[in-house]
Amino acid sequence: MLKIGALASLAGVSRDTLRFYEKHGLITPDTRTDSGYRLYSETDVYRISFILSAKEVGFTLNEIHQLLELEVTKDDKSCHDVKQFVDNKIQVVNQRLGEMEKIKQSLKTLSNACCGGDEPATHCTILGALSVQNR
Amino acid sequence: MLKIGALASLAGVSRDTLRFYEKHGLITPDTRTDSGYRLYSETDVYRISFILSAKEVGFTLNEIHQLLELEVTKDDKSCHDVKQFVDNKIQVVNQRLGEMEKIKQSLKTLSNACCGGDEPATHCTILGALSVQNR
DNA sequence: CTTGACCTTGGACTATACTCCACCCTTTAT
DNA sequence: ATAAAGGGTGGAGTATAGTCCAAGGTCAAG
Numbered sequence: 260m261l262k263i264g265a266l267a268s269l270a271g272v273s274r275d276t277l278r279f280y281e282k283h284g285l286i287t288p289d290t291r292t293d294s295g296y297r298l299y300s301e302t303d304v305y306r307i308s309f310i311l312s313a314k315e316v317g318f319t320l321n322e323i324h325q326l327l328e329l330e331v332t333k334d335d336k337s338c339h340d341v342k343q344f345v346d347n348k349i350q351v352v353n354q355r356l357g358e359m360e361k362i363k364q365s366l367k368t369l370s371n372a373c374c375g376g377d378e379p380a381t382h383c384t385i386l387g388a389l390s391v392q393n394r
Numbered sequence: 395m396l397k398i399g400a401l402a403s404l405a406g407v408s409r410d411t412l413r414f415y416e417k418h419g420l421i422t423p424d425t426r427t428d429s430g431y432r433l434y435s436e437t438d439v440y441r442i443s444f445i446l447s448a449k450e451v452g453f454t455l456n457e458i459h460q461l462l463e464l465e466v467t468k469d470d471k472s473c474h475d476v477k478q479f480v481d482n483k484i485q486v487v488n489q490r491l492g493e494m495e496k497i498k499q500s501l502k503t504l505s506n507a508c509c510g511g512d513e514p515a516t517h518c519t520i521l522g523a524l525s526v527q528n529r
Numbered sequence: 530c531t532t533g534a535c536c537t538t539g540g541a542c543t544a545t546a547c548t549c550c551a552c553c554c555t556t557t558a559t
Numbered sequence: 560a561t562a563a564a565g566g567g568t569g570g571a572g573t574a575t576a577g578t579c580c581a582a583g584g585t586c587a588a589g
Contacts, residue, residue, distance in 0.1 A: 312493040358447040
């Protein structure tokens with residue numbers, strides 16, 4: 260069992276952030292001490308790190324909340340809805356992966372045009388480099 | 395030459411957003427009419443779509459501003475700085491691509507555990523599915 | 530038995546990225 | 560000639576995601 264400060268430092272967030280996430284339903288302490296201290300389980304570290312990853316790639320806390328709420332069972336009557344939600348998120352992720360690849364290639368082109376690299380410096384801005392990708 | 399409404403609808407943003415981006419240095423109309431109307435060039439559509447892509451994958455408007463400002467010339471004295479900035483962004487993008495792949499795989503596992511899919515429904519939450527990836 | 534580190538809640542404050550509104554001017558269509 | 564559609568500015572308001580602070584309770588060490 261971890262107190263809030265311990266989880267915070269393990270997960271690399273502030274105690275305030277943990278309480279903020281709790282207020283928004285992203286995490287709940289397993290229990291409280293008699294004096295009201297929050298007690299988290301060790302696996303909550305992974306929960307936080309998932310939240311951070313998902314945030315980094317552009318999901319909002321609200322969407323992350325929905326992702327964390329998901330529970331699949333093969334015979335669930337709401338299964339169709341869950342599948343639809345997840346498949347939709349997969350599409351979103353695929354789209355973002357594509358955008359990201361384009362931007363990455365442009366950055367590479369740009370880096371390569373620089374400091375004696377072998378790319379001609381004709382595509383000397385990010386938009387120029389991006390348009391090379393799009394041809 | 396496009397007036398603000400035309401650019402807005404081509405680019406899929408609001409006029410207010412364009413003015414907001416202008417205030418923050420992300421785009422400037424090529425010129426103004428005598429009456430003060432903003433006139434944009436057609437290529438600004440691509441500029442906006444770059445901004446939207448970059449935003450979608452997690453760059454802030456501030457970072458996007460910096461990316462758009464970049465100009466590489468092989469003999470630029472500030473070339474080293476530019477290269478460093480760009481190479482740093484490439485790393486960030488690579489990291490995000492990794493996070494995204496992990497999340498995508500988890501979503502797939504989850505989707506597959508659903509509705510008679512062939513994955514066992516034992517990893518029935520996103521965290522469960524994610525932990526399969528991390529083994 | 531007190532000091533310092535840690536915890537509680539509630540509420541105010543901040544940054545980012547818009548979005549909306551009022552009020553007024555310009556352009557276009559009838 | 561006039562109305563509707565569109566544009567300009569300035570400023571207020573909103574949503575998201577925290578961050579900080581005050582006032583107070585808890586707990587382990589010396």
